[in-house]
Amino acid sequence: MDKDLEQRFISQLEKHQNIVHKVCRIYTSGQDEHSDLFQEITIQLWKAFPNFRGDAKFSTWMYRVALNTAITLYRKSKRSVRGDSHEYVLNNLKYHEYNDEEEQQLKLMYDAIKQLSDVEKALIFLFLEDKSYREISETMGITEVNARVKMNRIKSKLRTILNP
Amino acid sequence: MDEFELLKKDWKKRETSLPKLSYEDIYAMILKKSSSNVKWIFIISFAEMLIGLPLLFYTPDETEHLNYLFIDILTYASYPICIYFVYRFYKNYKKISATSSVRGLIDSIIRARKTVKHYIIFNLSIMFVISVYASVATYIEESGGWTAYKQLSAPTDHLVLIALTILATLLIIGLAIGFYLLLYGFLLRRLHKNYKELKKIEV
Numbered sequence: 001m002d003k004d005l006e007q008r009f010i011s012q013l014e015k016h017q018n019i020v021h022k023v024c025r026i027y028t029s030g031q032d033e034h035s036d037l038f039q040e041i042t043i044q045l046w047k048a049f050p051n052f053r054g055d056a057k058f059s060t061w062m063y064r065v066a067l068n069t070a071i072t073l074y075r076k077s078k079r080s081v082r083g084d085s086h087e088y089v090l091n092n093l094k095y096h097e098y099n100d101e102e103e104q105q106l107k108l109m110y111d112a113i114k115q116l117s118d119v120e121k122a123l124i125f126l127f128l129e130d131k132s133y134r135e136i137s138e139t140m141g142i143t144e145v146n147a148r149v150k151m152n153r154i155k156s157k158l159r160t161i162l163n164p
Numbered sequence: 165m166d167e168f169e170l171l172k173k174d175w176k177k178r179e180t181s182l183p184k185l186s187y188e189d190i191y192a193m194i195l196k197k198s199s200s201n202v203k204w205i206f207i208i209s210f211a212e213m214l215i216g217l218p219l220l221f222y223t224p225d226e227t228e229h230l231n232y233l234f235i236d237i238l239t240y241a242s243y244p245i246c247i248y249f250v251y252r253f254y255k256n257y258k259k260i261s262a263t264s265s266v267r268g269l270i271d272s273i274i275r276a277r278k279t280v281k282h283y284i285i286f287n288l289s290i291m292f293v294i295s296v297y298a299s300v301a302t303y304i305e306e307s308g309g310w311t312a313y314k315q316l317s318a319p320t321d322h323l324v325l326i327a328l329t330i331l332a333t334l335l336i337i338g339l340a341i342g343f344y345l346l347l348y349g350f351l352l353r354r355l356h357k358n359y360k361e362l363k364k365i366e367v
Contacts, residue, residue: 010190017190021182034183042193102170109171127168128175155168162167 009049013042016059020045023066026113026125037070044069056138063126063139071118112161120154127151192269195358201351202260202276206253208347209283213250235294242290249283273359277352284344288337295336299329 013020020041024034045065052061113124126136136151137144256279260272303325307313313321 006191006194010187010194013190014185014187017185018179018182022179025178025182038185039193042190046194105167106171106174109167128172130172130176 005050009046012058013045013062016062019059019062020066022129023063023070023125026121027070027118029114041066041069060135060139063129063131064141067122067125067139071122108162109158112158115161116154116157120150120157123147123150124154124158192362195269195362201355201358202253202257202272205276205280205348205351206250206257208351209250209253212347213246234297238290238294242286245286249279249286252279253283270359270362273355273362277355277359280348280352284348287344288340291336291340292333295333296329299332300325303328 020038021034023041024037028034028037045062048065052058113121116124122140123136126139131139133144133147133151137147140147142150253276256272256276260269260276304310304313307317307321
């Protein structure tokens with residue numbers, strides 16, 4: 001019984017691990033922090049898995065637990081502000097497909113996101129994941145209207161950071 | 165294109181560069197509970213050392229006159245070794261937190277269990293020596309000292325001495341084993357369970 005639960009959990013997480021990696025990418029800078037947070041989220045997911053009733057999609061549930069972990073648990077324990085943030089995010093992909101101007105803009109935008117609060121990061125993350133406002137509201141536990149308002153505020157906040 | 169749409173497109177593109185963990189990697193992560201067991205081993209041993217420290221310098225009034233120099237030397241000498249063990253426990257904990265591969269975890273668990281076993285064997289041997297020495301020394305002291313004992317003792321006295329020594333030592337060692345089983349046995353068993361699980365996925 002226990003074994004079965006474990007197997008189901010690991011296969012599901014293996015399949016959807018990208019979600020967790022992307023959450024780590026938004027919240028951490030550097031390989032070590034990434035692995036740290038990934039592990040923390042995995043443990044939280046595993047702890048919460050017995051209560052996952054299956055009335056939501058596994059991936060939706062994962063978004064929720066992963067973001068909650070990043071916002072609440074990870075924040076308290078360790079967070080070092082290091083200067084390597086944008087190199088870490090950006091090194092993984094070269095910008096062949098973009099022209100210089102676009103590349104520069106993307107770089108600035110990722111840097112701007114790093115300056116947002118943890119909750120704001122969660123919202124912009126869900127936006128980047130192309131989630132609908134209904135899905136965002138479900139994941140974050142807020143109303144759809146509230147999600148819309150918050151998202152607009154975050155976008156204009158990002159614009160302000162980019163063009164002070 | 166809107167700057168946020170551009171960002172979204174870029175974000176999507178970056179998915180290809182995400183790390184990819186295997187089933188085993190994730191499994192090992194869940195089993196990382198091992199690291200918290202090893203952490204507790206370190207914490208308990210450290211607490212044990214802290215409690216032991218004042219006892220080391222404290223001699224009860226009743227035994228003051230007995231003045232067991234040998235025991236003093238033994239306990240003082242064993243102290244650095246205890247500190248060394250606590251240090252090893254700490255190293256084990258650090259090491260197990262840093263590994264995530266299945267093989268690495270197996271090795272760390274084996275090492276952690278071995279250190280605990282050595283630690284317990286070491287402590288029990290020290291207690292054994294102290295208890296034998298103290299029993300004999302106390303008995304002789306109570307019979308009026310070594311010279312008096314040598315002159316006056318009958319063969320039955322020797323038998324009583326041996327019996328008392330064995331009894332006292334058994335009692336002390338028994339208590340100590342119970343104490344250690346309680347403290348570390350539980351953690352060791354959990355580590356062993358994790359070890360067996362890991363072994364299964366490794367083959």
